[in-house]
Amino acid sequence: MNTTEAHDGQISTGTPIKLINDKQMRLLIADDSKLLRKKLRDELEKLGCEVFEAVNGKEAITFDLEHEPDGIILDIVMPEVGGIEALQTIREVSPDVPVVMLSSAGTPQKLMQTLKMGAIDFIQKPYTHEQIVRAVETIRRVRIKNLKKAQEEAEKLKEFEEGGEVQ
Helix, strand or coil, rough: CEECCCCCCCCECCCCCHHHHHCEEEEEECCHHHHHHHHHHHHHHHHHEEEEEECCHHHHHHHHHHHCCCEEEEEEECCCCEEEEEEEHHHHHHCCCCEEECCCCCCCCHHHHHHHCCEEEECCCCCCHHHHHHHHHHHHHHHHHHHHHHHHHHHHHHHCCCCCCCC
């Protein structure tokens, strides 16, 4: 498997993309197109990511709740629960998980709506490999920032519980 390595924030061929504590990045693709999921899975796996799939927003929400992926790539138009509704629910239960919207139904209004709801990026289909690489870099950067923040908060709580002073 072709994998990647981060150099100065850029992703290139090398070793799998890692997060804090050498953890491999786990991404969820939610799209009703089996062909798109396969193509995107292949690209993400070549970048060294562990990839999971959902065929609609309902499955994406369930997966997020049960497995807490490091990032989600979410289509807007899907059966049962669409991407915008899924994004809203995911934001409520997992406010820190980075979400990138991917859609052929990308009007400026939907772009602004999803960004206001907390999506970190919006990619118009058909996408390019470079757009996916940039999205993965952004997901990784945001996820590491969120993990470090959570780690710092946990350390402060531990200090407080042990009777130390919190700064």
